[in-house]
Amino acid sequence: MVDxxxxxxxxxxxxIRDEHxxxxxxxxxxxxxxxxxxPIVGESSLDFLQGVVTNDLSKLGEGEAQYNLLCNDAGGxxxxxxxxxxxxxxxxxxxxxxxxxxxxxxxxxxxxxVEVHDFTFQQSLIAxxxxxxxxxxxxxxxxxxxxxxxxxxxxxxVQAIVSRTGYTGEDGFEIFVAAExxxxxxxxILERGKSAGVxxxxxxxxxxxxxxxxxRLWGNDMDETVNPYEAGLGxxxxxxxxxxxxxxxxxxxxxxxxxRQLIGLRMQPGDIARHGAAVSAGGRRVGVxxxxxxxxxxxxxIALAMVEARxxxxxxxxxxxxxxxxxxxxxxxxxxxxxxARSISEKKESxxx
Amino acid sequence: MADRxxxxxxxxxxxxxxxxxVGITDFAQSQLGDVVFLELPSAGxxxxxxxxxxxxxxxxxxxxxxAPVAGRITEVNEKLASKPELINSDPYGDGWILKVELVxxxxxxxxxxxxYKKVTEAAAG
Numbered sequence: 001m002v003d004x005x006x007x008x009x010x011x012x013x014x015x016i017r018d019e020h021x022x023x024x025x026x027x028x029x030x031x032x033x034x035x036x037x038x039p040i041v042g043e044s045s046l047d048f049l050q051g052v053v054t055n056d057l058s059k060l061g062e063g064e065a066q067y068n069l070l071c072n073d074a075g076g077x078x079x080x081x082x083x084x085x086x087x088x089x090x091x092x093x094x095x096x097x098x099x100x101x102x103x104x105x106x107x108x109x110x111x112x113x114v115e116v117h118d119f120t121f122q123q124s125l126i127a128x129x130x131x132x133x134x135x136x137x138x139x140x141x142x143x144x145x146x147x148x149x150x151x152x153x154x155x156x157x158v159q160a161i162v163s164r165t166g167y168t169g170e171d172g173f174e175i176f177v178a179a180e181x182x183x184x185x186x187x188x189i190l191e192r193g194k195s196a197g198v199x200x201x202x203x204x205x206x207x208x209x210x211x212x213x214x215x216r217l218w219g220n221d222m223d224e225t226v227n228p229y230e231a232g233l234g235x236x237x238x239x240x241x242x243x244x245x246x247x248x249x250x251x252x253x254x255x256x257x258x259x260r261q262l263i264g265l266r267m268q269p270g271d272i273a274r275h276g277a278a279v280s281a282g283g284r285r286v287g288v289x290x291x292x293x294x295x296x297x298x299x300x301x302i303a304l305a306m307v308e309a310r311x312x313x314x315x316x317x318x319x320x321x322x323x324x325x326x327x328x329x330x331x332x333x334x335x336x337x338x339x340x341a342r343s344i345s346e347k348k349e350s351x352x353x
Numbered sequence: 354m355a356d357r358x359x360x361x362x363x364x365x366x367x368x369x370x371x372x373x374x375v376g377i378t379d380f381a382q383s384q385l386g387d388v389v390f391l392e393l394p395s396a397g398x399x400x401x402x403x404x405x406x407x408x409x410x411x412x413x414x415x416x417x418x419x420a421p422v423a424g425r426i427t428e429v430n431e432k433l434a435s436k437p438e439l440i441n442s443d444p445y446g447d448g449w450i451l452k453v454e455l456v457x458x459x460x461x462x463x464x465x466x467x468x469y470k471k472v473t474e475a476a477a478g
Contacts, residue, residue, distance in 0.1 A: 272415065
Protein backbone atom coordinates (compact mmCIF):
# COMPACT_ATOMS: atom_id res chain seq x y z
CA MET A 1 0.00 0.00 0.00
CA VAL A 2 1.18 3.50 -0.75
CA ASP A 3 0.01 6.94 0.32
CA UNK A 4 -1.72 8.73 -2.56
CA UNK A 5 -3.09 12.16 -1.82
CA UNK A 6 -3.77 11.06 1.75
CA UNK A 7 -5.44 7.79 0.72
CA UNK A 8 -3.90 4.42 1.37
CA UNK A 9 -4.00 2.61 -1.96
CA UNK A 10 -2.49 -0.53 -3.46
CA UNK A 11 0.28 -0.10 -6.02
CA UNK A 12 -0.77 -3.55 -7.19
CA UNK A 13 -3.20 -6.30 -6.20
CA UNK A 14 -1.24 -9.14 -7.86
CA UNK A 15 1.35 -7.86 -10.34
CA ILE A 16 1.46 -4.57 -12.22
CA ARG A 17 2.32 -6.48 -15.39
CA ASP A 18 -0.65 -8.86 -15.14
CA GLU A 19 -3.06 -6.07 -14.19
CA HIS A 20 -1.81 -3.90 -17.06
CA UNK A 21 -2.36 -6.73 -19.58
CA UNK A 22 -5.81 -7.46 -18.15
CA UNK A 23 -6.84 -3.83 -18.78
CA UNK A 24 -5.52 -3.90 -22.36
CA UNK A 25 -6.85 -7.31 -23.31
CA UNK A 26 -9.96 -7.94 -21.19
CA UNK A 27 -10.80 -5.47 -18.44
CA UNK A 28 -9.43 -4.30 -15.11
CA UNK A 29 -11.30 -2.91 -12.11
CA UNK A 30 -9.88 0.18 -10.38
CA UNK A 31 -10.97 1.72 -7.10
CA UNK A 32 -10.79 5.45 -7.78
CA UNK A 33 -12.81 6.54 -4.76
CA UNK A 34 -9.91 8.79 -3.74
CA UNK A 35 -10.92 11.26 -6.47
CA UNK A 36 -12.99 14.19 -5.22
CA UNK A 37 -16.69 14.34 -6.16
CA UNK A 38 -18.57 17.63 -5.83
CA PRO A 39 -22.22 18.10 -6.77
CA ILE A 40 -22.78 21.71 -7.80
CA VAL A 41 -26.32 22.71 -7.02
CA GLY A 42 -28.36 25.82 -7.69
CA GLU A 43 -30.14 27.90 -10.24
CA SER A 44 -27.07 29.52 -11.78
CA SER A 45 -24.75 26.45 -11.63
CA LEU A 46 -24.16 26.52 -15.37
CA ASP A 47 -23.16 30.18 -15.46
CA PHE A 48 -20.97 29.70 -12.40
CA LEU A 49 -19.16 26.69 -13.88
CA GLN A 50 -18.74 28.41 -17.24
CA GLY A 51 -16.91 31.18 -15.42
CA VAL A 52 -14.38 28.90 -13.71
CA VAL A 53 -13.57 26.08 -16.16
CA THR A 54 -11.94 26.40 -19.59
CA ASN A 55 -14.18 24.27 -21.81
CA ASP A 56 -17.61 25.31 -23.10
CA LEU A 57 -20.39 23.75 -21.05
CA SER A 58 -23.20 25.47 -22.94
CA LYS A 59 -23.50 22.54 -25.32
CA LEU A 60 -23.35 19.90 -22.58
CA GLY A 61 -26.71 18.17 -22.37
CA GLU A 62 -28.15 16.00 -19.62
CA GLY A 63 -26.36 12.68 -19.63
CA GLU A 64 -23.13 14.11 -20.98
CA ALA A 65 -19.70 14.66 -19.51
CA GLN A 66 -16.82 16.89 -20.58
CA TYR A 67 -13.09 17.06 -19.85
CA ASN A 68 -12.13 20.41 -18.36
CA LEU A 69 -9.44 22.45 -16.72
CA LEU A 70 -9.53 24.80 -13.78
CA CYS A 71 -7.03 27.61 -14.32
CA ASN A 72 -5.82 30.51 -12.19
CA ASP A 73 -5.69 34.14 -13.32
CA ALA A 74 -2.24 33.56 -14.85
CA GLY A 75 -3.58 30.66 -16.91
CA GLY A 76 -1.76 28.02 -14.82
CA UNK A 77 -3.55 24.70 -14.35
CA UNK A 78 -5.02 24.37 -10.86
CA UNK A 79 -6.45 20.95 -11.73
CA UNK A 80 -7.97 18.89 -14.51
CA UNK A 81 -11.47 17.56 -13.96
CA UNK A 82 -14.49 16.06 -15.62
CA UNK A 83 -17.80 17.93 -15.47
CA UNK A 84 -20.91 15.72 -15.58
CA UNK A 85 -24.44 16.88 -16.27
CA UNK A 86 -27.12 14.66 -14.83
CA UNK A 87 -30.89 15.26 -14.69
CA UNK A 88 -30.35 16.52 -11.14
CA UNK A 89 -27.65 18.99 -12.09
CA UNK A 90 -23.89 19.19 -12.39
CA UNK A 91 -21.16 17.35 -10.56
CA UNK A 92 -17.41 17.33 -11.03
CA UNK A 93 -14.67 14.78 -10.39
CA UNK A 94 -11.28 16.18 -9.40
CA UNK A 95 -7.88 14.80 -8.44
CA UNK A 96 -7.52 13.49 -4.89
CA UNK A 97 -4.45 15.59 -4.16
CA UNK A 98 -6.36 18.75 -5.13
CA UNK A 99 -9.71 18.01 -3.51
CA UNK A 100 -9.53 20.54 -0.68
CA UNK A 101 -7.85 23.19 -2.81
CA UNK A 102 -10.47 22.83 -5.56
CA UNK A 103 -13.35 22.82 -3.11
CA UNK A 104 -12.12 26.10 -1.61
CA UNK A 105 -11.58 27.57 -5.10
CA UNK A 106 -15.11 26.70 -6.19
CA UNK A 107 -16.75 27.85 -2.98
CA UNK A 108 -14.87 31.16 -2.96
CA UNK A 109 -16.26 31.94 -6.44
CA UNK A 110 -19.78 30.51 -6.16
CA UNK A 111 -22.67 33.01 -6.14
CA UNK A 112 -25.14 32.99 -3.26
CA UNK A 113 -27.59 30.61 -4.96
CA VAL A 114 -24.98 27.94 -5.81
CA GLU A 115 -23.80 25.33 -3.34
CA VAL A 116 -20.75 23.16 -3.82
CA HIS A 117 -21.02 19.92 -1.84
CA ASP A 118 -18.38 17.31 -1.19
CA PHE A 119 -19.73 13.78 -1.73
CA THR A 120 -16.31 12.12 -1.71
CA PHE A 121 -16.94 10.18 1.49
CA GLN A 122 -20.59 9.21 0.93
CA GLN A 123 -20.20 8.00 -2.61
CA SER A 124 -17.60 5.64 -4.06
CA LEU A 125 -16.17 5.57 -7.56
CA ILE A 126 -14.85 2.51 -9.36
CA ALA A 127 -13.63 2.23 -12.95
CA UNK A 128 -14.07 -0.86 -15.12
CA UNK A 129 -11.77 -0.46 -18.08
CA UNK A 130 -10.88 -2.64 -21.04
CA UNK A 131 -11.97 -3.76 -24.51
CA UNK A 132 -14.44 -6.22 -23.00
CA UNK A 133 -15.77 -3.95 -20.24
CA UNK A 134 -19.19 -3.50 -21.85
CA UNK A 135 -19.72 -7.23 -22.34
CA UNK A 136 -18.55 -8.13 -18.84
CA UNK A 137 -20.17 -5.41 -16.71
CA UNK A 138 -23.10 -6.85 -14.74
CA UNK A 139 -25.48 -4.21 -16.11
CA UNK A 140 -27.78 -3.90 -19.10
CA UNK A 141 -28.46 -1.58 -21.98
CA UNK A 142 -25.16 0.27 -22.00
CA UNK A 143 -24.36 -0.55 -25.63
CA UNK A 144 -25.84 2.76 -26.81
CA UNK A 145 -24.16 4.86 -24.11
CA UNK A 146 -21.77 7.10 -26.08
CA UNK A 147 -18.21 8.00 -25.10
CA UNK A 148 -18.44 10.64 -22.35
CA UNK A 149 -22.11 9.84 -21.84
CA UNK A 150 -23.63 9.00 -18.45
CA UNK A 151 -26.87 7.57 -17.15
CA UNK A 152 -28.56 6.27 -14.03
CA UNK A 153 -28.86 2.52 -14.11
CA UNK A 154 -28.25 -0.56 -12.01
CA UNK A 155 -24.93 -2.35 -11.74
CA UNK A 156 -25.12 -5.73 -10.00
CA UNK A 157 -28.63 -4.72 -8.86
CA VAL A 158 -27.33 -1.59 -7.14
CA GLN A 159 -28.48 1.87 -8.20
CA ALA A 160 -25.57 3.72 -9.80
CA ILE A 161 -24.54 6.51 -12.13
CA VAL A 162 -22.51 5.00 -14.95
CA SER A 163 -20.40 7.08 -17.32
CA ARG A 164 -18.46 5.92 -20.36
CA THR A 165 -15.24 7.60 -19.25
CA GLY A 166 -11.87 6.52 -17.95
CA TYR A 167 -8.16 7.07 -17.64
CA THR A 168 -6.67 4.14 -19.53
CA GLY A 169 -7.35 4.75 -23.23
CA GLU A 170 -9.66 1.76 -23.24
CA ASP A 171 -13.39 1.58 -23.54
CA GLY A 172 -14.98 1.29 -20.15
CA PHE A 173 -17.07 2.79 -17.41
CA GLU A 174 -16.80 4.80 -14.27
CA ILE A 175 -19.42 3.76 -11.74
CA PHE A 176 -20.64 6.02 -8.96
CA VAL A 177 -22.35 4.13 -6.12
CA ALA A 178 -23.17 4.74 -2.48
CA ALA A 179 -20.12 3.96 -0.35
CA GLU A 180 -21.95 1.31 1.70
CA UNK A 181 -22.84 -0.61 -1.47
CA UNK A 182 -19.52 -0.43 -3.31
CA UNK A 183 -18.10 -3.62 -1.82
CA UNK A 184 -20.94 -5.70 -3.21
CA UNK A 185 -20.67 -4.09 -6.66
CA UNK A 186 -16.89 -4.54 -6.70
CA UNK A 187 -17.20 -8.22 -5.77
CA UNK A 188 -19.96 -8.85 -8.33
CA ILE A 189 -17.94 -7.33 -11.18
CA LEU A 190 -14.88 -9.41 -10.30
CA GLU A 191 -16.94 -12.57 -9.87
CA ARG A 192 -18.66 -12.11 -13.22
CA GLY A 193 -15.38 -11.37 -15.05
CA LYS A 194 -13.10 -13.83 -13.29
CA SER A 195 -13.23 -16.60 -15.87
CA ALA A 196 -12.63 -14.07 -18.69
CA GLY A 197 -9.47 -12.79 -17.00
CA VAL A 198 -10.73 -9.63 -15.26
CA UNK A 199 -8.40 -8.49 -12.48
CA UNK A 200 -8.54 -5.78 -9.83
CA UNK A 201 -5.92 -3.22 -10.87
CA UNK A 202 -3.86 -0.89 -8.68
CA UNK A 203 -2.09 2.43 -9.07
CA UNK A 204 0.82 0.89 -10.99
CA UNK A 205 -1.40 -0.38 -13.80
CA UNK A 206 -3.35 2.88 -13.71
CA UNK A 207 -0.19 4.93 -14.20
CA UNK A 208 1.13 2.68 -16.99
CA UNK A 209 -2.12 2.64 -18.94
CA UNK A 210 -2.78 6.37 -18.60
CA UNK A 211 0.78 7.11 -19.70
CA UNK A 212 0.53 4.84 -22.77
CA UNK A 213 -2.64 6.74 -23.66
CA UNK A 214 -0.72 10.02 -22.98
CA UNK A 215 -3.35 11.16 -20.49
CA ARG A 216 -1.76 13.87 -18.36
CA LEU A 217 -1.30 13.45 -14.63
CA TRP A 218 -1.69 16.62 -12.59
CA GLY A 219 1.36 17.08 -10.36
CA ASN A 220 3.60 15.29 -12.85
CA ASP A 221 2.87 16.53 -16.36
CA MET A 222 1.19 19.79 -15.37
CA ASP A 223 0.68 22.03 -12.38
CA GLU A 224 0.00 25.69 -11.62
CA THR A 225 3.19 26.75 -13.46
CA VAL A 226 2.04 25.06 -16.69
CA ASN A 227 -0.65 26.45 -18.99
CA PRO A 228 -3.03 24.33 -21.09
CA TYR A 229 -1.28 25.11 -24.38
CA GLU A 230 2.04 23.91 -22.99
CA ALA A 231 0.39 20.73 -21.71
CA GLY A 232 -1.09 20.05 -25.16
CA LEU A 233 -4.58 20.66 -23.79
CA GLY A 234 -5.39 23.79 -25.76
CA UNK A 235 -8.40 21.97 -27.23
CA UNK A 236 -10.10 22.26 -23.82
CA UNK A 237 -9.81 26.07 -23.80
CA UNK A 238 -12.72 27.86 -25.47
CA UNK A 239 -11.70 31.51 -25.51
CA UNK A 240 -14.84 32.60 -27.33
CA UNK A 241 -17.34 31.15 -24.85
CA UNK A 242 -17.43 34.27 -22.64
CA UNK A 243 -15.37 35.28 -19.66
CA UNK A 244 -13.76 32.75 -17.32
CA UNK A 245 -10.90 32.72 -14.82
CA UNK A 246 -7.60 32.81 -16.71
CA UNK A 247 -9.08 33.77 -20.06
CA UNK A 248 -7.09 36.95 -20.53
CA UNK A 249 -3.77 35.25 -19.77
CA UNK A 250 -4.62 32.27 -21.97
CA UNK A 251 -5.57 34.53 -24.86
CA UNK A 252 -2.09 36.04 -24.70
CA UNK A 253 -0.41 32.61 -24.52
CA UNK A 254 -2.34 31.50 -27.56
CA UNK A 255 -1.48 34.65 -29.51
CA UNK A 256 2.23 34.51 -28.62
CA UNK A 257 2.53 30.74 -28.87
CA UNK A 258 3.40 28.56 -25.85
CA UNK A 259 7.02 28.64 -24.69
CA ARG A 260 7.12 24.94 -23.84
CA GLN A 261 5.50 21.79 -25.15
CA LEU A 262 4.82 18.31 -23.86
CA ILE A 263 6.35 15.60 -26.05
CA GLY A 264 6.53 11.79 -26.05
CA LEU A 265 9.78 9.85 -25.82
CA ARG A 266 10.55 6.25 -26.61
CA MET A 267 13.51 4.87 -24.67
CA GLN A 268 15.77 1.82 -25.01
CA PRO A 269 14.91 -1.29 -22.96
CA GLY A 270 15.96 -0.78 -19.36
CA ASP A 271 16.30 3.01 -19.61
CA ILE A 272 13.39 4.20 -17.52
CA ALA A 273 13.29 7.99 -17.58
CA ARG A 274 12.08 9.21 -14.20
CA HIS A 275 10.15 12.38 -13.31
CA GLY A 276 12.61 15.29 -13.10
CA ALA A 277 15.36 13.83 -15.30
CA ALA A 278 17.06 16.30 -17.65
CA VAL A 279 16.35 16.12 -21.39
CA SER A 280 19.05 17.43 -23.75
CA ALA A 281 19.47 17.81 -27.48
CA GLY A 282 22.52 18.98 -29.38
CA GLY A 283 24.46 19.23 -26.12
CA ARG A 284 21.98 21.67 -24.62
CA ARG A 285 19.41 21.10 -21.90
CA VAL A 286 15.95 21.68 -23.38
CA GLY A 287 13.62 20.30 -20.74
CA VAL A 288 12.68 17.75 -18.15
CA UNK A 289 10.91 14.39 -17.92
CA UNK A 290 7.45 14.74 -16.39
CA UNK A 291 6.37 11.05 -16.37
CA UNK A 292 8.15 7.85 -17.31
CA UNK A 293 7.67 4.15 -16.91
CA UNK A 294 8.40 0.81 -18.47
CA UNK A 295 5.50 -0.21 -20.70
CA UNK A 296 5.06 -3.94 -20.28
CA UNK A 297 2.46 -3.86 -23.01
CA UNK A 298 4.60 -2.07 -25.63
CA UNK A 299 7.80 -3.75 -24.48
CA UNK A 300 9.88 -0.60 -24.01
CA UNK A 301 10.03 2.40 -21.69
CA ILE A 302 8.03 5.53 -22.52
CA ALA A 303 8.08 9.04 -21.12
CA LEU A 304 6.53 12.48 -21.37
CA ALA A 305 8.79 15.53 -21.25
CA MET A 306 8.18 19.28 -21.01
CA VAL A 307 10.65 20.91 -23.38
CA GLU A 308 11.23 24.29 -25.02
CA ALA A 309 8.75 24.84 -27.83
CA ARG A 310 10.02 23.70 -31.22
CA UNK A 311 13.26 22.30 -29.73
CA UNK A 312 12.34 18.73 -30.65
CA UNK A 313 10.17 17.31 -33.43
CA UNK A 314 8.82 13.84 -34.01
CA UNK A 315 11.61 11.53 -35.17
CA UNK A 316 14.34 13.64 -33.52
CA UNK A 317 16.84 12.13 -31.10
CA UNK A 318 17.47 13.42 -27.62
CA UNK A 319 19.30 12.24 -24.52
CA UNK A 320 17.82 11.75 -21.08
CA UNK A 321 19.67 11.41 -17.80
CA UNK A 322 19.08 7.85 -16.59
CA UNK A 323 21.11 6.39 -13.72
CA UNK A 324 23.70 9.22 -13.90
CA UNK A 325 24.42 8.68 -17.60
CA UNK A 326 22.94 9.86 -20.90
CA UNK A 327 20.40 7.50 -22.40
CA UNK A 328 19.23 7.86 -26.00
CA UNK A 329 15.58 8.72 -26.69
CA UNK A 330 13.48 9.13 -29.79
CA UNK A 331 10.63 11.64 -30.03
CA UNK A 332 7.45 9.79 -31.00
CA UNK A 333 3.82 10.56 -31.71
CA UNK A 334 1.29 10.75 -28.87
CA UNK A 335 -0.47 8.75 -27.66
CA UNK A 336 1.98 5.90 -27.38
CA UNK A 337 -0.94 3.48 -27.63
CA UNK A 338 -4.53 3.82 -28.78
CA UNK A 339 -6.84 1.52 -26.89
CA UNK A 340 -10.44 0.58 -27.56
CA ALA A 341 -11.78 3.99 -26.43
CA ARG A 342 -10.94 5.45 -29.83
CA SER A 343 -13.55 3.59 -31.81
CA ILE A 344 -16.28 4.90 -29.54
CA SER A 345 -15.14 8.51 -29.69
CA GLU A 346 -14.90 8.27 -33.47
CA LYS A 347 -18.36 6.87 -33.64
CA LYS A 348 -19.59 9.75 -31.59
CA GLU A 349 -17.69 12.34 -33.59
CA SER A 350 -18.97 11.01 -36.89
CA UNK A 351 -22.50 11.07 -35.54
CA UNK A 352 -22.08 14.67 -34.55
CA UNK A 353 -20.90 15.30 -38.08
CA MET B 354 17.62 -21.72 4.81
CA ALA B 355 20.02 -21.71 7.69
CA ASP B 356 23.14 -20.76 5.74
CA ARG B 357 21.63 -17.84 3.88
CA UNK B 358 22.96 -14.51 5.15
CA UNK B 359 21.63 -11.04 4.55
CA UNK B 360 22.63 -7.39 4.34
CA UNK B 361 20.80 -4.36 5.69
CA UNK B 362 20.51 -3.28 2.05
CA UNK B 363 18.42 -6.40 1.29
CA UNK B 364 20.87 -8.59 -0.59
CA UNK B 365 21.33 -12.25 0.33
CA UNK B 366 24.38 -14.51 0.01
CA UNK B 367 24.91 -18.24 0.37
CA UNK B 368 28.44 -19.59 0.78
CA UNK B 369 29.80 -22.96 -0.28
CA UNK B 370 33.53 -23.12 0.44
CA UNK B 371 35.15 -20.31 -1.54
CA UNK B 372 32.10 -19.80 -3.74
CA UNK B 373 29.15 -17.52 -3.01
CA UNK B 374 25.83 -16.86 -4.71
CA VAL B 375 24.23 -13.42 -4.40
CA GLY B 376 20.71 -12.13 -4.95
CA ILE B 377 18.12 -9.77 -3.48
CA THR B 378 15.66 -10.82 -0.81
CA ASP B 379 11.99 -11.63 -1.09
CA PHE B 380 11.25 -8.54 0.99
CA ALA B 381 13.28 -6.41 -1.45
CA GLN B 382 11.48 -7.74 -4.52
CA SER B 383 8.09 -7.23 -2.89
CA GLN B 384 8.97 -3.62 -2.05
CA LEU B 385 10.34 -2.92 -5.53
CA GLY B 386 7.40 -4.36 -7.41
CA ASP B 387 7.73 -5.72 -10.92
CA VAL B 388 11.39 -5.70 -11.94
CA VAL B 389 11.93 -4.60 -15.52
CA PHE B 390 15.70 -4.40 -15.95
CA LEU B 391 19.03 -5.08 -14.26
CA GLU B 392 22.26 -3.30 -15.07
CA LEU B 393 24.92 -5.84 -14.09
CA PRO B 394 28.72 -6.10 -14.30
CA SER B 395 30.62 -8.70 -16.32
CA ALA B 396 32.26 -11.83 -15.00
CA GLY B 397 35.84 -11.21 -13.91
CA UNK B 398 35.18 -7.94 -12.11
CA UNK B 399 36.53 -7.72 -8.55
CA UNK B 400 34.16 -6.52 -5.87
CA UNK B 401 34.82 -5.03 -2.46
CA UNK B 402 32.24 -5.74 0.21
CA UNK B 403 29.45 -3.14 0.20
CA UNK B 404 30.57 -1.83 -3.21
CA UNK B 405 27.81 -0.90 -5.67
CA UNK B 406 27.83 -3.53 -8.40
CA UNK B 407 24.69 -2.79 -10.36
CA UNK B 408 21.27 -1.22 -10.56
CA UNK B 409 17.85 -2.83 -10.46
CA UNK B 410 14.99 -1.03 -12.21
CA UNK B 411 11.45 -1.75 -11.16
CA UNK B 412 8.37 0.05 -12.32
CA UNK B 413 8.65 2.17 -9.20
CA UNK B 414 12.31 3.13 -8.97
CA UNK B 415 15.94 2.41 -9.75
CA UNK B 416 17.87 0.97 -6.79
CA UNK B 417 21.57 0.29 -6.35
CA UNK B 418 22.78 -3.25 -5.66
CA UNK B 419 25.54 -3.70 -3.06
CA ALA B 420 28.01 -6.57 -2.84
CA PRO B 421 27.44 -8.50 0.38
CA VAL B 422 30.91 -10.08 0.14
CA ALA B 423 34.33 -9.35 -1.40
CA GLY B 424 35.59 -11.40 -4.31
CA ARG B 425 35.75 -11.89 -8.05
CA ILE B 426 32.59 -12.37 -10.13
CA THR B 427 32.67 -15.78 -11.84
CA GLU B 428 29.19 -15.77 -13.32
CA VAL B 429 26.29 -13.39 -13.92
CA ASN B 430 22.77 -14.81 -14.25
CA GLU B 431 22.20 -14.35 -17.97
CA LYS B 432 18.56 -15.35 -17.77
CA LEU B 433 17.81 -12.06 -16.03
CA ALA B 434 18.53 -10.11 -19.22
CA SER B 435 15.46 -11.56 -20.92
CA LYS B 436 13.49 -12.54 -17.79
CA PRO B 437 14.03 -9.93 -15.09
CA GLU B 438 10.74 -11.07 -13.55
CA LEU B 439 12.62 -14.09 -12.14
CA ILE B 440 13.68 -11.69 -9.37
CA ASN B 441 10.01 -11.39 -8.39
CA SER B 442 8.93 -14.96 -8.92
CA ASP B 443 11.92 -16.80 -7.41
CA PRO B 444 14.30 -14.39 -5.61
CA TYR B 445 16.18 -17.14 -3.75
CA GLY B 446 16.30 -19.61 -6.68
CA ASP B 447 16.25 -18.86 -10.41
CA GLY B 448 16.41 -15.16 -9.62
CA TRP B 449 19.98 -15.31 -8.26
CA ILE B 450 22.16 -12.49 -9.61
CA LEU B 451 25.89 -13.23 -9.22
CA LYS B 452 28.28 -16.06 -8.41
CA VAL B 453 31.43 -14.83 -6.69
CA GLU B 454 34.78 -16.43 -5.80
CA LEU B 455 35.40 -15.16 -2.29
CA VAL B 456 38.47 -13.19 -1.25
CA UNK B 457 39.30 -12.92 2.44
CA UNK B 458 36.97 -13.32 5.37
CA UNK B 459 33.20 -12.83 5.19
CA UNK B 460 32.18 -9.36 6.37
CA UNK B 461 31.24 -9.36 10.05
CA UNK B 462 28.06 -7.33 9.50
CA UNK B 463 26.17 -10.01 7.55
CA UNK B 464 22.87 -10.81 9.25
CA UNK B 465 21.29 -14.15 10.02
CA UNK B 466 17.65 -14.89 9.27
CA UNK B 467 16.35 -13.67 12.65
CA UNK B 468 18.27 -10.40 12.57
CA TYR B 469 17.28 -9.72 8.97
CA LYS B 470 13.66 -10.29 9.88
CA LYS B 471 13.98 -7.50 12.45
CA VAL B 472 15.33 -5.19 9.72
CA THR B 473 12.38 -5.92 7.45
CA GLU B 474 9.86 -5.54 10.25
CA ALA B 475 11.31 -2.14 11.09
CA ALA B 476 11.31 -1.16 7.39
CA ALA B 477 7.72 -2.31 6.89
CA GLY B 478 6.78 -0.14 9.89
